[in-house]
Amino acid sequence: MENVRELFHTMTKRLGLLDRNCCTVGGIELSLVQSHILYEIDRMNEPSMQQVADALAIDITTFSRQIQTLVKMNLVKKTPYPQDRRVYILSLTPEGKYVTAKIDAEVNEYLGEVFSHMSEFERETVLRSIRLLNECMAKSSVCCKPLF
Amino acid sequence: MENVRELFHTMTKRLGLLDRNCCTVGGIELSLVQSHILYEIDRMNEPSMQQVADALAIDITTFSRQIQTLVKMNLVKKTPYPQDRRVYILSLTPEGKYVTAKIDAEVNEYLGEVFSHMSEFERETVLRSIRLLNECMAKSSVCCKPLF
DNA sequence: CCTTTTATTTGTAATATGCAAATATTTATT
């Protein structure tokens, strides 16, 4: 199957770099992990700690401390969940929303630039390919299946 | 541009998980970073410390210590470079080669399984898409350009 | 020669990680 792994390796390396370069907003500097946490919280619907940690495959104890940091930075809010008092619901503060949106815009701008080197047809093909790849990864029993 | 970032986010998250799950060979447990270092050393031609660190965009001081660990684990060999005595050439020990090959096989097996959920045509399309994407990222001035 | 640049290592301090155990609360079982 030729150099498939190299293809993927190159891609993830570059996308990872892009991701890393998009972690600074104004005066605030985030780690990659922190930026991913904000992204997930924004995307999920009133998630609990455990749910976000699972979605990111981060150990819950590490996650707990990361959240403490993000709360101190005033980017994340922890709300006790009345129906189950063991649980905390996570949400973004206005500042957290702003930062997350800013990062999102930056990533999208970069991706837009990358796609600007393609024709409309190529762009559609690439996006369809990634969608298909994601579906197949979800189907696969080897790795991602149990989590997503 | 729709949910492009989400598409990429999902993909990199899953590929990252796959990568993480492929770091244990026999009794040896590697961190993700260490597995990437072995991969790069294997791929590059008699690289120096600096070259590998640059390729992986790892800070050279961090890299230096990672290499010390890998040398202690008997996976990597550092050879002084006669033409420039500041430089060390990195290579894999037989054990390092074995571990690297094993990881490679495991990753490829997983990728093969993912692709098994596609038709031949889809598979070709996806691989062509990733190749194209890599080319366009290389062209882009926003992020990866200077490094690769 | 002497200064500057480059490759690598070490000092040090901050941060991240994850296992084990603690705490609090809910659910299940008797």
Place this chain on the structure above:
DNA sequence: AATAAATATTTGCATATTACAAATAAAAGG
């Protein structure tokens, strides 16, 4: 209802990772 088992989250602790600044050593330039 009382007790046991399960779940969500936090802390203790030991280790690993990270990166800036400075040290060392060798090469290159003037």
